[in-house]
Amino acid sequence: MELWQQMIRDSVHTVDQLVDKFNLDRSVAQQLDEFFQARINPYYLSLIRQPGDPIWLQCVPDRLELEDIDGFEDPLNEDEMSPVPNITHRYPDRCLFLVTSQCGMYCRFCTRKRKVGDSDKISMKQLESAFRYIEKHSEIRDVILSGGDPLMLTDYLLERILNRLRKIPHVEIIRLGTKMPVVLPQRITPKLVEMIKKYHPIWVNTHFNHPWEITPESTKACAMLVDAGCPVNNQAVLMRGVNDDPVVMKELMLKLLKIRVRPYYLFMADETKGASHFRTTLDKGIDIMDHLRGHISGLAIPHFVIDAPGGGGKIPILPEYVLHKDDEKIILRNYKHQNYIYREAKTDEVKTKQTEGKAPENKKNGNGNGKKEKQLQDIETIKVTELQINEN
Numbered sequence: 001m002e003l004w005q006q007m008i009r010d011s012v013h014t015v016d017q018l019v020d021k022f023n024l025d026r027s028v029a030q031q032l033d034e035f036f037q038a039r040i041n042p043y044y045l046s047l048i049r050q051p052g053d054p055i056w057l058q059c060v061p062d063r064l065e066l067e068d069i070d071g072f073e074d075p076l077n078e079d080e081m082s083p084v085p086n087i088t089h090r091y092p093d094r095c096l097f098l099v100t101s102q103c104g105m106y107c108r109f110c111t112r113k114r115k116v117g118d119s120d121k122i123s124m125k126q127l128e129s130a131f132r133y134i135e136k137h138s139e140i141r142d143v144i145l146s147g148g149d150p151l152m153l154t155d156y157l158l159e160r161i162l163n164r165l166r167k168i169p170h171v172e173i174i175r176l177g178t179k180m181p182v183v184l185p186q187r188i189t190p191k192l193v194e195m196i197k198k199y200h201p202i203w204v205n206t207h208f209n210h211p212w213e214i215t216p217e218s219t220k221a222c223a224m225l226v227d228a229g230c231p232v233n234n235q236a237v238l239m240r241g242v243n244d245d246p247v248v249m250k251e252l253m254l255k256l257l258k259i260r261v262r263p264y265y266l267f268m269a270d271e272t273k274g275a276s277h278f279r280t281t282l283d284k285g286i287d288i289m290d291h292l293r294g295h296i297s298g299l300a301i302p303h304f305v306i307d308a309p310g311g312g313g314k315i316p317i318l319p320e321y322v323l324h325k326d327d328e329k330i331i332l333r334n335y336k337h338q339n340y341i342y343r344e345a346k347t348d349e350v351k352t353k354q355t356e357g358k359a360p361e362n363k364k365n366g367n368g369n370g371k372k373e374k375q376l377q378d379i380e381t382i383k384v385t386e387l388q389i390n391e392n
């Protein structure tokens with residue numbers, strides 16, 4: 001047995017352990033166990049600094065989960081968009097392929113609780129119909145292995161899946177959606193990365209939510225994946241009490257860049273049953289994005305999105321940077337809340353009206369530089385110190 005497998009075995013997961021370690025009332029612990037079982041491996045447990053801290057909140061069952069009456073079992077409508085077992089096909093050229101129900105740690109905010117935990121929630125026996133679906137659908141050029149966590153499979157089983165996918169000519173990219181670098185970095189072994197290397201291009205999407213998760217162990221795991229040629233991107237979720245603070249989020253994004261992980265998405269929390277207590281307001285998310293953009297490198301700025309309820313896909317949200325727009329100008333504000341005018345390019349219709357009976361200005365110059373000067377003027381932004389905006 002490998003170290004990571006032993007660590008899974010040594011996880012906190014029984015009702016007795018929940019009562020002993022976290023001082024939960026036994027009947028509450030029992031109900032929480034039935035609702036969504038716990039799995040906290042010794043590595044992730046060691047990151048907790050005090051009760052109720054951002055690590056604790058993500059992994060320790062909480063009675064608030066039982067009080068949530070608003071959330072949905074399948075907020076993203078993944079099951080409706082599943083043409084065959086184990087496949088969700090929402091976007092035209094890519095699909096989600098669920099290969100296991102197991103994870104290195106069970107996150108209390110998980111959107112896929114209905115699929116995660118019990119081994120019979122996602123059957124390995126049904127993988128064949130999923131492979132056949134991908135083979136038949138030549139528009140699928142990107143397959144995202146998920147679950148559960150695909151790195152819960154043994155190297156042998158994962159290789160069988162990668163090998164089979166690589167035989168499908170239209171599958172260009174394979175992505176591993178894995179939280180293992182964050183919750184159980186010991187899973188990223190030299191043997192695993194040597195195997196993965198054979199099936200490039202393999203991209204990795206991981207899921208750091210708080211700077212405390214960036215440790216020597218997780219740094220090493222990400223470095224091994226990147227050194228093996230896997231670009232690693234991060235998908236964080238905005239959660240109350242965990243990372244709904246501009247200072248925390250900035251620290252997280254900057255630390256990710258340092259370990260060569262690209263911040264990719266920041267999600268508003270889904271409307272998942274048992275996880276409403278993690279949700280924040282949209283204004284809070286916009287305020288955090290406003291504190292990132294311009295203040296730190298663009299490389300560290302994730303796309304801030306809402307995964308639309310009902311399966312509408314990811315919808316980007318931006319702070320309001322365009323204050324006004326008409327046919328002639330756009331009034332913008334920058335990250336310091338200073339205002340600027342960008343002159344709108346002329347449409348063909350406007351150009352025709354303006355040039356009727358009039359020689360184009362650049363011809364007057366007669367030196368061939370007029371056009372270039374005009375283009376430069378068109379892209380020039382003019383700082384406005386005292387700007388009056390007529391909202392009408």
Ligand code: SF4
Nearest residue numbers: 103106107110148179
């Ligand atoms: S690792 Fe992903 S699938 Fe597994 S419990 Fe956490 S959020 Fe859910």
